[in-house]
Amino acid sequence: MPITPMEIYKWLPKTNCKKCGEATCMSFAFKLLNREKKLEDCTPLFEEKKYEKQREKLIELLKPLEEATETGLIVDEDLCVGCGNCVVVCPVHVELDPKGAAIGKGPTIDDPILRVENGKVKVINMEACRRYGKNRVLCVVCRENCPTDAIRFLEG
Amino acid sequence: MICPVCSCLCDDIEIVDGKIMNACKRGCEFFSKYEENRSKPLVEGREVNIDEAIDAAVNLLKQSKSVAIYGLDTTVVEAQKKAIELAEKLEAYIDDNSSFCLGEFVEAVLKEEVPTTTLEEVRDNAYVMFYWGSNPHYSIPRHMSRYTYYPRGRKRPRGYEEDRFLVVVDVRRSETATLAKKNARFILVEDDLELIDSFFKVLEGKAYKYSSDAAIILREMKKSDFNVVFGGLGLKYGLKDLKPFFDLVNKLNEVAPLYFIPAGFHGNMRGFNETLFENVGVVNRFSFKEQNSKEEFAFTELLKREKIDTALIVGTDPVSSLPFEVSLKLRKIKTIVVDPRNSLTARIANVVIPSAFSGLETSGTMVRSDGVRFKLEAIEEREINDVSILDRLVGEL
Numbered sequence: 001m002p003i004t005p006m007e008i009y010k011w012l013p014k015t016n017c018k019k020c021g022e023a024t025c026m027s028f029a030f031k032l033l034n035r036e037k038k039l040e041d042c043t044p045l046f047e048e049k050k051y052e053k054q055r056e057k058l059i060e061l062l063k064p065l066e067e068a069t070e071t072g073l074i075v076d077e078d079l080c081v082g083c084g085n086c087v088v089v090c091p092v093h094v095e096l097d098p099k100g101a102a103i104g105k106g107p108t109i110d111d112p113i114l115r116v117e118n119g120k121v122k123v124i125n126m127e128a129c130r131r132y133g134k135n136r137v138l139c140v141v142c143r144e145n146c147p148t149d150a151i152r153f154l155e156g
Numbered sequence: 157m158i159c160p161v162c163s164c165l166c167d168d169i170e171i172v173d174g175k176i177m178n179a180c181k182r183g184c185e186f187f188s189k190y191e192e193n194r195s196k197p198l199v200e201g202r203e204v205n206i207d208e209a210i211d212a213a214v215n216l217l218k219q220s221k222s223v224a225i226y227g228l229d230t231t232v233v234e235a236q237k238k239a240i241e242l243a244e245k246l247e248a249y250i251d252d253n254s255s256f257c258l259g260e261f262v263e264a265v266l267k268e269e270v271p272t273t274t275l276e277e278v279r280d281n282a283y284v285m286f287y288w289g290s291n292p293h294y295s296i297p298r299h300m301s302r303y304t305y306y307p308r309g310r311k312r313p314r315g316y317e318e319d320r321f322l323v324v325v326d327v328r329r330s331e332t333a334t335l336a337k338k339n340a341r342f343i344l345v346e347d348d349l350e351l352i353d354s355f356f357k358v359l360e361g362k363a364y365k366y367s368s369d370a371a372i373i374l375r376e377m378k379k380s381d382f383n384v385v386f387g388g389l390g391l392k393y394g395l396k397d398l399k400p401f402f403d404l405v406n407k408l409n410e411v412a413p414l415y416f417i418p419a420g421f422h423g424n425m426r427g428f429n430e431t432l433f434e435n436v437g438v439v440n441r442f443s444f445k446e447q448n449s450k451e452e453f454a455f456t457e458l459l460k461r462e463k464i465d466t467a468l469i470v471g472t473d474p475v476s477s478l479p480f481e482v483s484l485k486l487r488k489i490k491t492i493v494v495d496p497r498n499s500l501t502a503r504i505a506n507v508v509i510p511s512a513f514s515g516l517e518t519s520g521t522m523v524r525s526d527g528v529r530f531k532l533e534a535i536e537e538r539e540i541n542d543v544s545i546l547d548r549l550v551g552e553l
Binding site for chain 2 (some may be wrong): 080081082083084085087088089091094098102103104105106115116117118119120144145147148
């Protein structure tokens with residue numbers, strides 16, 4: 001199940017108290033998902049007893065965020081069969097490695113974003129991904145072409 | 157390094173710092189576990205040395221009246237040639253897994269009944285691609301990413317969404333079918349013949365069950381001078397007779413060029429088919445005694461009909477792969493197993509001769525699903541391998 005800002009918002013105090021530095025709880029939810037804010041920034045959630053259940057729910061809900069890479073990519077290695085579809089379709093690989101990954105072979109560049117190692121896809125160099133950094137593009141081409149849904153993104 | 161597990165024969169496998177790079181799950185299992193569960197030379201369950209095991213095999217073969225040689229799909233062409241030589245000498249039956257796999261497809265290709273091409277050409281040129289009755293996800297995981305749908309080719313530089321048109325034909329929504337999204341078509345069929353008929357009817361200007369799908373595909377095919385169809389086991393077992401399918405491929409060639417490649421099978425099944433074809437003109441289930449090929453000469457049929465008294469099984473595991481009532485018959489006959497692995501068949505065999513893994517411990521030639529030959533280099537060459545074992549059997553008989 002992908003995590004959505006709305007899902008996070010549902011469990012926040014919804015008081016728009018601005019103690020986290022954001023104007024609204026909704027905006028805080030977005031920042032949480034993008035990992036620009038931490039749950040601890042919402043002080044009422046930790047200080048007031050009435051939010052205890054909500055806090056526990058949120059901690060559980062946000063657990064995958066810790067496993068995910070900086071671009072929100074999560075690889076489930078149990079599902080991966082190492083077909084390499086993601087490696088070959090990645091537009092960054094096509095640009096950087098026209099004689100390798102672009103024509104179906106294993107990447108010939110030193111630091112590809114994804115590479116199949118020991119029969120499973122591994123994230124090697126997340127910084128090259130188009131989803132990384134400030135001017136990012138929400139590309140999902142690797143997830144789209146995974147036949148087993150072994151690749152997921154936080155936002156869905 | 158070339159991976160010998162399936163007929164894709166991926167040639168970009170590397171081992172760096174103990175990590176197996178680029179191989180799929182199947183390939184990786186092979187490279188990481190080849191040292192496990194190895195067979196030992198055995199005669200009637202007693203451990204002996206390799207020479208004694210070979211001598212016991214020679215004796216068994218000498219005493220038997222009707223021998224079948226079976227398997228050979230995972231070994232190199234050089235060993236397959238020796239096996240055919242041995243079968244000729246013994247006037248034996250010879251068969252491989254292709255008699256219940258895609259042998260008929262390979263035969264049609266070798267007899268030039270349908271036009272065929274290579275996977276490199278497919279990558280560089282193909283537009284419409286059919287996966288008909290085939291789910292590469294399980295059997296040939298890298299087929300689509302390495303050779304067909306996903307890579308960019310010389311004439312297809314813009315990637316799969318614009319420069320390819322994927323057609324998946326299956327009886328269920330397979331993993332491959334889920335990839336058929338934009339610029340693609342998934343056709344859920346109940347009977348392959350109905351889809352074949354739909355294409356014929358559309359060409360005549362008539363409507364039929366799948367005519368809207370067929371019309372769209374025909375329109376796309378006309379956009380390109382290179383289209384390809386990969387036929388899998390689902391297609392073979394979906395049709396009682398493959399002729400209508402081959403007729404369709406030839407008929408569609410009048411509309412736009414369409415090539416046929418069997419989807420995928422064991423590493424060197426096509427190698428066996430080609431080697432036997434060069435020798436006797438058929439691809440499998442051949443009897444050197446009767447000098448012809450019949451359905452009843454397939455290994456499974458020989459077992460069912462109790463036509464043989466000894467089987468020489470090379471590099472395959474019929475006990476785990478054949479139906480129980482068929483493999484049970486192996487108990488009634490003498491069996492000689494040549495296999496690097498202590499397979500289930502090796503556990504019930506009268507004689508076990510441990511061999512080496514082809515492509516990893518034996519150098520030699522293998523043939524990819526499209527007929528391109530590859531020279532495999534062993535990383536640790538073993539003296540006792542399928543070629544040397546079969547060579548000794550030929551010499552001593």
